[in-house]
Amino acid sequence: MFVVLFLFCCGEMFFNHVKIHSFPWYVWDMYSKIEQVPDTVNLNIVYLDNEPYDYMQLPFWSNIAVRKTSDYYNWMLYRGYIDPFAHSVNRRTRHLPDFLKHYTRKRLINTEVNASQYPEWLFGFLDRQTGGGLERLDLIKQYYIYRNGNYLPLEKSDTLFVVKKPSSHE
């Protein structure tokens, strides 16, 4: 048992050294890096039936899921649907046997198909969260400038997608 625990501690030191988070070894460096307040930020704004929707009012992890998944979708969209992690996955699997390499990459890397299914999933998710009856979902990437403690919207915005409820006769 001492050997197991010793190896665990070695793993912890190794992963801290290379700064990689991998269960069960984590680097506990949250909020330790010096940051700046960026001049401009962007935020994905959800419009439900043409009205802005504050998804922060959703339960804690539901709102995190909306924010994180929409950010990831945005990330892929702006890279021509290439998964931002594709390069890392390809690099880390390059020494695997071919069959395993292809299988791993296929399972771990999001494709355009995955991303293209996301808007409808988000529509269904928010429809359920808001009690049903949703007709239209717009996801807009809005840009803001930070001035004197306030975020001021810029004219620039990008429509990431629009999903409409299929009409009943379809």
Place this chain on the structure above:
Amino acid sequence: MSNSTENLRDKYVRVALVYFVFVLILRLIGGKYVTNFVGQPMVDFGFDYIWWVVLLTRIPDQIISSYFYSLVLDISIFILPILSFIYIKKRWLLGLTLAVFLLQVITVEVYTVSHSKSVICLFLVLIPGLFKNKNFLLMADFARYYGASVLVSASTWKILNGAAFTKQHYVTQLINQYTDRAIMNPDHYLYQISLYLVNHPVLADILFKILVVTQLAFIVTYFTRKFDRLLILLLFGFSLTTWIFMGIYNFDIFILFVPLWFSLAINEEYNKGSVNLSTIS
């Protein structure tokens, strides 16, 4: 297994399971269950190799694609700890609980594109219950030391990276952390609290330094057990105040109170001669 060690193990596991179920309820209220996200098509595994391996089995994929499987998984993670509590001697039930919970954690986190580090504390504290006699005592004590090292490590990184000594660091963190609330819901109480701190940077700086010192205080566990129960108060304060001031969920970490609470009892078991440390392999 000696009776006293066995009783200690049972009490330890029961207390840990009660808190574990409390955490599951928090997760349920907060929306962190698989059924909530059925059908989400994109994966994010980060660089977590365990997540990679599990994803390759396609099990999370099958679960997230099926409302039925998701529901079974979500219900199981509530039933299993309750069964483990009732049938406390059946260590395999606890093992099954942890395995199913790990699967649920991986599935939810991969498909919500959010990874939580603090969840490791739940496993860390419950795993000792899989062992008996001297190995239980050893593992429970390891949970105590490792749990303390989580907090000490967090504090050390803040010191090494300069955050602990940088004025305005906490204010910057608050501004960046609450960008979305500032834009979408500036009246929210969490944002109002953060705004107060942003407008009072000296107070914010003091609070951050208190946080660093609080985390660093757990270093005493390496030298003495005398303050373990006092550290539970610090742990509670840490979990609560990081939620209030930063909107960070740290209630998983609070389960570390279990090995702290029982550390004196564990030490008594050692000293009673129930376990001879020299025979621990």
